[in-house]
Amino acid sequence: MESTGVTGHAQQVDGGSAPGVVAADHPGIVSLFGVLAYGEISAFYRLVEDAAMAPTLRDRIAMASMAAAEMNHFEVLEAALRDRGRDVLSVTEPFAAALDAYHASTLPSTWMEVLVKTYVADGLAADFYREIAHSLPAEVAATVREVLAETGHSEFVVSEVAARVAEDAAAKDRLMLWGRRLLGEAITQAQFVLAQREELTELVMTASGDFTGIVALFDRMQVRHSERMATLGLV
Amino acid sequence: MESTGVTGHAQQVDGGSAPGVVAADHPGIVSLFGVLAYGEISAFYRLVEDAAMAPTLRDRIAMASMAAAEMNHFEVLEAALRDRGRDVLSVTEPFAAALDAYHASTLPSTWMEVLVKTYVADGLAADFYREIAHSLPAEVAATVREVLAETGHSEFVVSEVAARVAEDAAAKDRLMLWGRRLLGEAITQAQFVLAQREELTELVMTASGDFTGIVALFDRMQVRHSERMATLGLV
Numbered sequence: 001m002e003s004t005g006v007t008g009h010a011q012q013v014d015g016g017s018a019p020g021v022v023a024a025d026h027p028g029i030v031s032l033f034g035v036l037a038y039g040e041i042s043a044f045y046r047l048v049e050d051a052a053m054a055p056t057l058r059d060r061i062a063m064a065s066m067a068a069a070e071m072n073h074f075e076v077l078e079a080a081l082r083d084r085g086r087d088v089l090s091v092t093e094p095f096a097a098a099l100d101a102y103h104a105s106t107l108p109s110t111w112m113e114v115l116v117k118t119y120v121a122d123g124l125a126a127d128f129y130r131e132i133a134h135s136l137p138a139e140v141a142a143t144v145r146e147v148l149a150e151t152g153h154s155e156f157v158v159s160e161v162a163a164r165v166a167e168d169a170a171a172k173d174r175l176m177l178w179g180r181r182l183l184g185e186a187i188t189q190a191q192f193v194l195a196q197r198e199e200l201t202e203l204v205m206t207a208s209g210d211f212t213g214i215v216a217l218f219d220r221m222q223v224r225h226s227e228r229m230a231t232l233g234l235v
Numbered sequence: 236m237e238s239t240g241v242t243g244h245a246q247q248v249d250g251g252s253a254p255g256v257v258a259a260d261h262p263g264i265v266s267l268f269g270v271l272a273y274g275e276i277s278a279f280y281r282l283v284e285d286a287a288m289a290p291t292l293r294d295r296i297a298m299a300s301m302a303a304a305e306m307n308h309f310e311v312l313e314a315a316l317r318d319r320g321r322d323v324l325s326v327t328e329p330f331a332a333a334l335d336a337y338h339a340s341t342l343p344s345t346w347m348e349v350l351v352k353t354y355v356a357d358g359l360a361a362d363f364y365r366e367i368a369h370s371l372p373a374e375v376a377a378t379v380r381e382v383l384a385e386t387g388h389s390e391f392v393v394s395e396v397a398a399r400v401a402e403d404a405a406a407k408d409r410l411m412l413w414g415r416r417l418l419g420e421a422i423t424q425a426q427f428v429l430a431q432r433e434e435l436t437e438l439v440m441t442a443s444g445d446f447t448g449i450v451a452l453f454d455r456m457q458v459r460h461s462e463r464m465a466t467l468g469l470v
Contacts, residue, residue, distance in 0.1 A: 041299060044299050044303070045283065051280075057324060057327075058324055060280070061323075064309070065310065067302075067303070067306070068279070068302070068303040068305075068306030068310075070303075071299050072307070074296070074299070088296075089292060089296075093292065
């Protein structure tokens with residue numbers, strides 16, 4: 001989509017199966033809501049914990065606002081699950097291990113690492129939404145858009161990070177490695193989740209056309225990740 | 236108001252000056268928004284920190300929801316201050332010391348203490364709103380109602396605490412003392428804030444009629460506090 005060129009969907013249609021549309025009662029939808037809901041609650045607690053490193057009250061407020069936005073999204077997912085007769089707790093718990101593992105393996109040790117993680121994670125979530133939205137039933141797509149679309153909150157990160165790395169080459173090197181690690185761990189855990197949950201794999205497969213499509217999806221997310229790193233001056 | 240009987244406003248009018256109406260440009264309004272805004276951000280971080288003691292994911296979610304509600308309120312106050320051409324940071328910072336002192340002097344050491352503090356603080360805030368709302372300009376009253384009216388979130392506390400104290404007399408005794416300490420520290424810090432900020436004292440004075448009215452206000456809040464403690468089985 002957008003300017004992805006040779007890896008875009010038009011190309012996929014030539015090279016593999018066309019992306020399809022996910023049925024409204026596909027079991028992967030409940031699991032998708034579940035993994036997103038656990039993602040929101042764990043991001044909430046992680047943001048607040050990381051805010052302990054915030055140097056100013058303004059930064060602490062910005063982190064709290066982002067965390068609150070995650071909880072508001074959680075409540076949207078909780079309501080969507082309730083509409084489907086499902087309880088958010090039982091649906092989210094299967095994803096706790098993978099998401100906790102992601103956070104445990106990417107604990108920031110400086111305020112700059114906090115900021116980069118926030119920005120990168122927000123971006124990856126929005127990318128993932130863009131990748132699958134076109135295949136989801138309209139109502140489900142609207143829910144996913146509401147909880148994954150970029151909030152703009154993390155834009156406050158760009159100026160702080162870009163200013164810092166412009167004047168500190170060592171910090172820049174460390175943050176570039178950090179960004180690579182964040183992406184790597186996210187892909188590792190995403191693949192782990194897909195491997196464990198057949199109904200989710202099927203949903204993403206439907207959105208991507210076929211297995212080649214899933215590989216291309218991860219490739220495109222990697223390209224956009226590099227673009228975001230460049231926006232932060234990490235290039 | 237409501238069923239407060241002899242301490243209600245009708246009685247005050249006989250015994251002292253009648254409550255008045257606060258002018259729309261009263262400087263106490265900006266300070267009121269400021270103290271409420273700092274109250275929201277500090278409650279946010281405190282709730283999240285206390286959630287570390289939560290025994291279940293369900294409890295962690297309930298605490299995160301309450302914390303997010305505080306931040307949503309913060310944003311309402313930030314917007315109201317922006318409408319008045321004021322920056323939330325400069326307006327809230329003068330209240331940081333008193334509110335931080337309140338939290339530092341009431342750090343819960345058990346999950347039951349966390350729950351009681353949550354419930355008591357939410358109730359005191361709602362009481363304070365009820366006490367001053369009638370004197371505020373309509374637009375200001377609406378903002379204060381939006382951020383102070385009981386959220387209902389803390390109702391989840393009642394069943395957990397009541398069940399525990401019904402079967403554990405020692406826990407009940409400790410929590411009764413805890414409730415008294417929470418009220419005492421809240422009143423101490425509220426009086427400290429009023430003593431430091433003349434424009435706020437004036438605003439509360441206008442809402443209460445006179446100094447006797449302020450004393451009666453604190454008395455009524457104490458009565459309602461006891462009612463809440465009784466609801467928790469702490470009587």
